[in-house]
Amino acid sequence: MLRNIFLVNLLVYAVCAAHWEIREVDSAEDQNEDMCADGIPKLNLCKTCKDIIEKVKKHVFCDSTSDEIKATLKKACEKAGMLLKHPCKILVKKYLHGLIDELKTDDGPNTICTKIHACK
Structure with missing residues (x-):
């Protein structure tokens, strides 16, 4: 039973970490969109x-x-x-x-x- 709880927690953590990483990448891309091709905001x-x-x-x-x-x-x-x-x-x-x-x-x-x- 304890092993199952540990595995579920590990799975939830992995999904949350992957989601957080995706959000960070999207945020960085949004910041780049606010820049012109010449590097001027x-x-x-x-x-x-x-x-x-x-x-x-x-x-x-x-x-x-x-x-x-x-x-x-x-x-x-x-x-x-x-x-x-x-x-x-x-x-x-x-x-x-x-x-x-x-x-x-x-x-x-x-x-x-x-x-x-x-x-x-």
């Missing part, structure tokens, strides 16, 4: 996008050419602080065409960054 990419769009929007108008918008985006990245410069350049490189199209609209930073999928 999506949250930072979203914040960077909003900050840059807010600054660029002041200098871009509906009739601005694509080259003017591209130059304004690059200039904004150069003027960004140390922490924003690298994420800004990655953002502009990755989403350039979408940013150019969206900056020609009257949409705000939240809408633009959501439309280009830099934010959720």
Whole structure:
């Protein structure tokens, strides 16, 4: 009888350990999904996008050419602080065409960054 109780406890422990291991792996995969391909957290990419769009929007108008918008985006990245410069350049490189199209609209930073999928 004691042997049966021991075996049942051992079985329960093994099942719980396997379940816990699976949950840890899923958790690690979820954390990796929050990273962009360039290693920048999506949250930072979203914040960077909003900050840059807010600054660029002041200098871009509906009739601005694509080259003017591209130059304004690059200039904004150069003027960004140390922490924003690298994420800004990655953002502009990755989403350039979408940013150019969206900056020609009257949409705000939240809408633009959501439309280009830099934010959720």
